[in-house]
Amino acid sequence: xxxxxxxxxxxMHVAGLMPFTPAPGTPPDHLRRLMDEIKxxxxxxxxxxxxxxxxxxxxxxxxxxxxxxxxxxxxxxxRSAVPMPGDERELGxxxxxLHGSPIDFHRPPWEAHLIEGLEGGRFALYVKVHHALVDxxxxxxxxxxxxxxxxxxxxxxxxxxxPPPAREPRLGDEDGGGVHFPELLAAxxxxxxxxxxxxxxxxxxxxxxxxxDHELVSPLQAPRCILNARISRSRRFATQKLETARMRAIAKxxxxxxxxxxxxxxxxxxxxxxxELDALPTGPLVAMLPVSVRAKDDLGGGNAVGAILAxxxxxxxxxxxxxxxxxxxxxHAKQQLQGMxxxxxxxxxxxxxxxxxxxxxxxxxxxxRPTFNVVISNVPGPEEPRYFRGARLEAAYPMSIPxxxxxxxxxxxxxxxxxxxxFTGCRDTVPHLQRLAVYCGEALGELERALL
Amino acid sequence: xxxxxxxxxxxMHVAGLMPFTPAPGTPPDHLRRLMDEIKxxxxxxxxxxxxxxxxxxxxxxxxxxxxxxxxxxxxxxxRSAVPMPGDERELGxxxxxLHGSPIDFHRPPWEAHLIEGLEGGRFALYVKVHHALVDxxxxxxxxxxxxxxxxxxxxxxxxxxxPPPAREPRLGDEDGGGVHFPELLAAxxxxxxxxxxxxxxxxxxxxxxxxxDHELVSPLQAPRCILNARISRSRRFATQKLETARMRAIAKxxxxxxxxxxxxxxxxxxxxxxxELDALPTGPLVAMLPVSVRAKDDLGGGNAVGAILAxxxxxxxxxxxxxxxxxxxxxHAKQQLQGMxxxxxxxxxxxxxxxxxxxxxxxxxxxxRPTFNVVISNVPGPEEPRYFRGARLEAAYPMSIPxxxxxxxxxxxxxxxxxxxxFTGCRDTVPHLQRLAVYCGEALGELERALL
Numbered sequence: 001x002x003x004x005x006x007x008x009x010x011x012m013h014v015a016g017l018m019p020f021t022p023a024p025g026t027p028p029d030h031l032r033r034l035m036d037e038i039k040x041x042x043x044x045x046x047x048x049x050x051x052x053x054x055x056x057x058x059x060x061x062x063x064x065x066x067x068x069x070x071x072x073x074x075x076x077x078x079r080s081a082v083p084m085p086g087d088e089r090e091l092g093x094x095x096x097x098l099h100g101s102p103i104d105f106h107r108p109p110w111e112a113h114l115i116e117g118l119e120g121g122r123f124a125l126y127v128k129v130h131h132a133l134v135d136x137x138x139x140x141x142x143x144x145x146x147x148x149x150x151x152x153x154x155x156x157x158x159x160x161x162x163p164p165p166a167r168e169p170r171l172g173d174e175d176g177g178g179v180h181f182p183e184l185l186a187a188x189x190x191x192x193x194x195x196x197x198x199x200x201x202x203x204x205x206x207x208x209x210x211x212x213d214h215e216l217v218s219p220l221q222a223p224r225c226i227l228n229a230r231i232s233r234s235r236r237f238a239t240q241k242l243e244t245a246r247m248r249a250i251a252k253x254x255x256x257x258x259x260x261x262x263x264x265x266x267x268x269x270x271x272x273x274x275x276e277l278d279a280l281p282t283g284p285l286v287a288m289l290p291v292s293v294r295a296k297d298d299l300g301g302g303n304a305v306g307a308i309l310a311x312x313x314x315x316x317x318x319x320x321x322x323x324x325x326x327x328x329x330x331x332h333a334k335q336q337l338q339g340m341x342x343x344x345x346x347x348x349x350x351x352x353x354x355x356x357x358x359x360x361x362x363x364x365x366x367x368x369r370p371t372f373n374v375v376i377s378n379v380p381g382p383e384e385p386r387y388f389r390g391a392r393l394e395a396a397y398p399m400s401i402p403x404x405x406x407x408x409x410x411x412x413x414x415x416x417x418x419x420x421x422x423f424t425g426c427r428d429t430v431p432h433l434q435r436l437a438v439y440c441g442e443a444l445g446e447l448e449r450a451l452l
Numbered sequence: 453x454x455x456x457x458x459x460x461x462x463x464m465h466v467a468g469l470m471p472f473t474p475a476p477g478t479p480p481d482h483l484r485r486l487m488d489e490i491k492x493x494x495x496x497x498x499x500x501x502x503x504x505x506x507x508x509x510x511x512x513x514x515x516x517x518x519x520x521x522x523x524x525x526x527x528x529x530x531r532s533a534v535p536m537p538g539d540e541r542e543l544g545x546x547x548x549x550l551h552g553s554p555i556d557f558h559r560p561p562w563e564a565h566l567i568e569g570l571e572g573g574r575f576a577l578y579v580k581v582h583h584a585l586v587d588x589x590x591x592x593x594x595x596x597x598x599x600x601x602x603x604x605x606x607x608x609x610x611x612x613x614x615p616p617p618a619r620e621p622r623l624g625d626e627d628g629g630g631v632h633f634p635e636l637l638a639a640x641x642x643x644x645x646x647x648x649x650x651x652x653x654x655x656x657x658x659x660x661x662x663x664x665d666h667e668l669v670s671p672l673q674a675p676r677c678i679l680n681a682r683i684s685r686s687r688r689f690a691t692q693k694l695e696t697a698r699m700r701a702i703a704k705x706x707x708x709x710x711x712x713x714x715x716x717x718x719x720x721x722x723x724x725x726x727x728e729l730d731a732l733p734t735g736p737l738v739a740m741l742p743v744s745v746r747a748k749d750d751l752g753g754g755n756a757v758g759a760i761l762a763x764x765x766x767x768x769x770x771x772x773x774x775x776x777x778x779x780x781x782x783x784h785a786k787q788q789l790q791g792m793x794x795x796x797x798x799x800x801x802x803x804x805x806x807x808x809x810x811x812x813x814x815x816x817x818x819x820x821r822p823t824f825n826v827v828i829s830n831v832p833g834p835e836e837p838r839y840f841r842g843a844r845l846e847a848a849y850p851m852s853i854p855x856x857x858x859x860x861x862x863x864x865x866x867x868x869x870x871x872x873x874x875f876t877g878c879r880d881t882v883p884h885l886q887r888l889a890v891y892c893g894e895a896l897g898e899l900e901r902a903l904l
Contacts, residue, residue, distance in 0.1 A: 075686065078549070079542075081533035083568050084481055090531075097530070101553045104685050116535050117569070218899055220647070233556050234527065427527070 001042055013103050015128040015399040016140050017095050017422070018237070018404035022121060023151070023390030030389075031114045031123060035079055038158070044071040048108055048160035055105035068108055076159070080126075091118060092237055092434070095126050096117035096427070099399055101233040103130050110134075112158060123391070127159070131401065140381055140398045140413045147386035147393055167208045179335060207242075222309075225280035225373045226274070230404045231426035238437035239397045240421040242308035242444055247419060250444075253451040254320075255369075261447070262378050262419065263287060263330070264323040266410050267312035269436050270374070274314070284325075285312040288372040291334060308333035309372050319443075319450040375400075378412040378419070385416045397422040402429075408436075465555050467580040467851040468592045468865075469691070469874070474573060475603070475842030482841075483566045483575060487531055490610070496523040499585055500560055500612035507557035520560055528562060529610070532578075533569035535889075543570060544689055544886070547578050548879070550689040551851055555582050558564055560584075564610060575843070579611070583853065592833055592850045592865045599838035599845055606841045675733035677726070677825050678881065682856045686879035691849045691888035693870050694896055702896075705903040706772075707811070708779035714871065715739060715782070715831050716775040718862050719764035720895035721888050722826070726766070737764040740824040743786060760785035761824050771895075771902040776876075827852075830864040830871075837868045849874040854881075860888075 001003070022030065050065040082090040094115065109130030116123050129139050146159035156162075222228075247261045254260065257306045266287070274280040288309050310333055313325035379398065386393040397420045400409040407429035413420045421440060425433045474482065502517040532550070534542040546567065555561045561582030568575050581591050598611035608614075674680075699713045706712060718739070728731040739762050762785055765777035831850065838845040849872045852861040859881035865872045873892060877885045 032536055072880075079535040079545075081569055083531040083533040083566075084484055093531075106684055114535075117533055232558055341831040428524075 013099075013109070013128050013130040013133055014134075014139050014401060015095075015099055015126060016143050016397060017091075017124060017126050017237070017397040018143065018387060019091070019118065019122060019394045020391040021394055022123065023392075024119075026391065028121070031079060031116050034114065034158075035077065036276050038073050038077050038161075039259050040375055042073055042077075042157060042161045043163075043298050044076075044108075045163050047164075048076075048110060050133060051108045052105050056431075060435045065444065071108060075107065076160070077114070080113050080115045082115060083431075085192050086117045086119045088239070088354045089434075090113070091124060096235045096237045097397070098126055098128065099237060099424070100233060101151075103128065105130075108133070110160075112160070115156055125158075125388075140379055140396055144382050144386055144393065144396050144415065146293040147388050149386065151385075151387045151390055151392065153387065156389060158388075171284060221283070222286035222371060222373050223283040225281050225285060226277070227285075227373050227408045227430065229407055229429045231407050232428040233403050234325070234427035235402070236425050236427045236433040237397075237399055238423045238432065238434045239395070240423075240437040240440045241395050241397075241418050242421070242441065244414060244417050244419055246448065250323075250447050250451055254322065254323045254327055256330070258419075259289065259291070259378055260323065260327045260330055260440070262412055262421075263289070263310060263312060263376060264319075264447060265421075265440050265443045266320060266374075267314050267326065268319060268446060269439035270312065271314040271325050272439045272443075273432075273436050277431075280314065283315060285314045285373040286310070286371075287376045289330075289376050289378070308336075312373075319446050323447065323451070333412050374408050374410060375406060376410045376412075378414070381413045381415045381420075383414070385415060395420045400424045402426045408433075461816050464583040464853055465551075465561070465580050466583055466586075466591050466853060467547075467551055467578060468595050469543075469576060469578050469590060469689070469849040469851060470544075470595065471570065471574060471576040471846045472840060472843040473846055474575065475844075478573070478843065480573070482567050483531060486566065486610075490525050490529050490613075494525055494609060494613045495615075496528075496530075496560075496612050497524065497615050499616075499898070500528075500562060502585060503560045504557050519627065523560060527559060528612070529564045529566070532565050532567045534567060535569070536696045538569045538571045540691070541886075543567070543576060544691070547576075547851070548687045548689045550578055550580065551689060551876070552685060552879075555580065557582075562612075564612070575838075576737075577610075579777075592831055592848055596834050596838055596845065596867065599840050601836055601838065603837075603842055603844065605839065608622050608841060610840075639876070672740035673735070674823060674825050675735040677733050677737060678729070678731045679737075679825050679860050681859055681881045683854050683859045683878035684880040688877050688879045688882065688885040689851055690886045691847070692828070692873040692875075692889040692892045693847050693849075694873070694893065696866060696869050696871055698896060698900065699871060702775075702899050702903055705777045706779055708775065708782070710871075711741065711743070711830055712775065712779045712782055714864055714873075715741070715762060715764060715778050715875075716771075716830060716899060717892050717895045718826075718828050719766050719774060720771065720898060721891035722764065723766040724891045724895075725884075725888050729883075732766065735767060737766045737825040738762070738769045738823075739764050739826050739828045741782075741828050764825075771898050775899065775903070826860055826862060827858060828862045828864075830866070833865045833872075834869045835868060847872045852876045854878045860885075 027033070031062050043126045046067070049068050049071050051068045053066050080094060082094050084090075098111075098113055103111070110133060111128045113126040113128075114123065115126060118124060125143075127139075127143055132141055145157055146162050148156045191324075242265070244258070247258055247265075250264075251258050251261045254264075267285070270285060271280060288307055289310060290307055308330065309327040311325060313322045313329070316322040316325055377400075381396055395414070395418065396413050398411040398413045398436045399422050400411045402409055402425055407426040409424045411422045411424070413422070421437065423433055423440075427433075427434075430436075479485070496646045498519070499517075501523050503520045505516045505518050532546060534546050536542075547863045550563075550565055555563070562585060563580045565578040565580075566575065567578060570576060574685040579591075579595055586594055595611055598614050600608050694717070696710070699710055699717075701712050702716075703713045706716075719737070722737060724734060738758055741762060743760055760782065763777060763781040765774045765781070768774040768777055825859050829852075833848055845867070847870065848865050848867045850865045851874050852863045854861055854877055859878040863876070865874070873889065875885055875888050875892075877888075879885075882888075
């Protein structure tokens, strides 16, 4: 389904940006040596050697994965450098550009970029993966889990050279936050059957969504907003890293969850940003967020990802009142979700993980009043520091997929005592995206002053 | 017509790579300052502010240029850096990658990249322009003419901020080597009329070409060769810079032209390269090359670009005998071209400047026996050294367009006593492209030993 959404403007790849601090004494040409090592014969394990069976006919009903016997490592792994002064801004520009170029479907759909030239001899790894190969919720976890817990381990290869475990890993086991793509796709396929036309299947999703919207979030109606316009091909990316402990203290004071604080910080940032552009809607913005639920009819022990719509209370000026409204809204939505069947939850999952499906009905794209204004997701990541050959992973920022009608995406990933925010937006529809990241950081202090 | 050929694999943009040696005392952050200056308000003059009227419908018969009032300078001008050690190889990799990404048709179709991090504090300018905006024969000239003759001039802006002359410059006046794209397009349009279908027009070109081929190059028949396969989306680019004086000495000894020497060097390089891959055809490779001619029915004073097919004599082992065969072949072809009408010459021009047209008939792409194996062109450039704010232009390498069935393109540009060769190829169809550049350089000494 992610393939159906692929077009020049809406590219269905997700990515992760991982800056590292090298160990003392690391030679300045260490990335060049790493590249030489990879070229000399790094192994490429599944799924990183999977490519599409019919890349020129993405919609082919016989589409599937085949193994590429001879993965061109020099194509998939690339070196880059940021221009002077090598600050976060220059890194953001480079990564926005890398994120804006499409993936070649004639090869395994991923790229890894070793980025040097950051201030203080630091470097970064940027990995781009098509959503069809590794879904967005798992991508960051797969990448960080490929790193080492041991700063002294110096010969660990990059993620694609790490053999897969004997049994297929069940993502979500660890903390219930993920859903495995093949599982999801199989379920969606079973629901719609292989013979139904794609258009029909899409209409089913849209219609059932509308019906469920009513049931689920009856009090909410997303206002028209500049975030819900058509997008261009260019991306902007901005990051923010905040201490989990500070956010948990606020969650406790507000009688809510860490997710509620993420929503409140996003809400404060969006309110200030849209106000400055003189584009703040009078009604509250509506966020769609994936949550982990257990369905009432699910006899197995697994979790599923459901979606809820929550008010961001952007019409409320007072920070304390705003977060209280958000907490109430998400509580209400989650209670309703508990009563849903697994099939209904999976329909939501499909809609969330492939928001582009709505776009497939050409007339709706960027024209209809949106069901929600922005997708905000939070994916749990490792809590212990990770290393690559002694270099410490500083942060792990997820980059997601803006589509027509959803020009901004906020995705968070927790890592080693921090929440790493990734703001991915359309360069033209969401100008000065960097401000959203800055305001998000400033909103934390504001909430502390209001609540603690 | 160049727009019709646009697809993910065959992108119709040309480019120039221009390395510079900065003046002594240039501050290390000079490119950052230049970027700040451009962002602060550099003007963008025509044609650099032209964009397509209907970018989502390239084939629209009402397609045309409109002026973009608000050119996003930060989008079109970008900073990049090469990773360590900043040598020609790393520059080649970066530029290949930049050349492999498509141009956004929703904006004026050009990009300029300021590339830092080259050895010895050097930098480079890489400019990508869609063929429909500035044709390949003029692009390098437009770019180098925008530079200064005066090393002391320190406030000259980049090419897009230089106002166009009062009257449209007639390219080709200077040395007869160019043809102005709008003129060509207008002529082609007049020939086919606006109402004829594109498919019909294309068939006309193909059929007349076949008829003319027979008339023109009857003794030549291009052999099947790996260069004439389908291509992928990735590019490789390699460069070579050779002294014009050395090449002229060989031309004189061989009783030929500078172009003949370019062909002989390309032939020697291709022979050695293909032999190593065990893929040298038994018959001689056939090159298509644009030449400047005056048609028999042209009453005006202008020149036109015609095309000739010439044998590369790659079946001949002896360098002296090989260049003699090439000289005889080009002489014969040029004599025949003199007898052609201007209309016929323009048909050839269209075919040469947009080789993708043949690809538009899907079944022929990469399957039919090729009419020629490789396009080799030579575009005269400025003979005096050029400067940008005191930085000396070292060389000006043209990058051209591989298409399905023509996976390699050799384009030369003369500059300040040198001939700059640009080898643009498909990364997958033409492996180890760098070797072609190296062998081309070594062939010069070989010819000197054989002839002088």
